[in-house]
Amino acid sequence: MDDRHTDDREHLLHLLASMQRDLMPSLMRMHDGDDLRMLDSVMLQVLDRSGAPTVKELAALVGRSVSRTSRIVEGLVRRGLAERYGDEADRRIRRIRISPEGAATLQRIRQVRIDGQMALWNQFTPEEREIVLHSMEIYAKAARRIRDATDPPG
Secondary structure (H helix, E strand, C coil): CCHHHHHHHHHHHHHHHHHHHHHHHHHHHHCCCCCCCHHHHHHHHHHHHHCCCCHHHHHHHHCCCHHHHHHHHHHHHHCCCEEEEECCCCCCCEEEEECHHHHHHHHHHHHHHHHHHHHHHCCCCHHHHHHHHHHHHHHHHHHHHHHHHHCCCC
């Protein structure tokens, strides 16, 4: 890496950390009813996007062990955020899906994040909005490339 790239990367990391410090406390106050750990939230997002995997399939999707994934799923089921059910083709197979309550929780989490981003958006001038919008399009494309390169098809 050249010095300019390293300096830009460090500057970006500093800015992201600063934004999180400035925004997260107010977002948490707005969102205090849903006390989810990050991995719980990730599991719900994967279930929302991936349909109804088995614990083994879910573990592969999130990069965790089957035993760890099973414990997390059990907690989500106990809280009513996910459901286990028998596969129609093979009743020995247990599948997991997001529950209606889990979907509603996930939607609230997404909305809080969006509200935080929109609060920032409202602080921009029209010229800054144009720059930010273009930058976010680039970020979204990069996120899709990462998803396509790392997520199994399905």
